[in-house]
Amino acid sequence: MTPIPFQKELIVKKEYLDEQNHVNNLEYIKWILDISEAHWVAKTPLSIREQYAWFVLDHYIQYKRQAFLGEELILTTWIENYSTVKSERCVHITRKADGKTIVEARTNWCFIDQQTKKPARITQELVKPYFEFESA
Structure with a gap:
């Protein structure tokens, strides 16, 4: 099983x-959340998004370099792994001009039912669009 990355610039x-x-550190957190949501919206049908959501459990962020006005950045995200009700998502932000890493982040998320606000089971159907599965 290989994660399929999702990008935006x-x-x-x-x-x-x-x-x-x-760039203010708080902006990086917003970008991490924004690309995570964009990936979810791009890969998950509306019917599932209306029934379920993700809550952040924690963020781990490493600020490697600074980014400045006018620089083009590439945000890349993927789901690193998942369990019954949690997933770990990675986000890397790089400078387009030289490919240097600006930020590396890992966020642990809990999958919840929108109605009950309680954890919900992550199914194979749900994660299928996010991974390439090796055939046996």
Whole structure:
């Protein structure tokens, strides 16, 4: 089973910067959440998204380099692994110009039922669009 990565690009805008003129750490957290949601929306039917959701359990973020105004960044995400009700998603943010890593993040998520707000079972059907499965 191999994760299928999902990507999007963005250009660093002035409103993303802090007083040091580099991207504010809070922006990276927003981007991690944004690309995670975009991946979910792109790969999961509306009927499932209306019934289920993901809650963040924790984030682990390593800030490797700074990013500055006008730089093009590539955000890449994939599901690293999953269990009965949890999944671990990775997000890497790189600078397009030189391929250097800006941020590496891992987020643990809990899959929940929208009605009950309780954990729900992650099924094979649910994860199938996110992985390439080797045939036996």
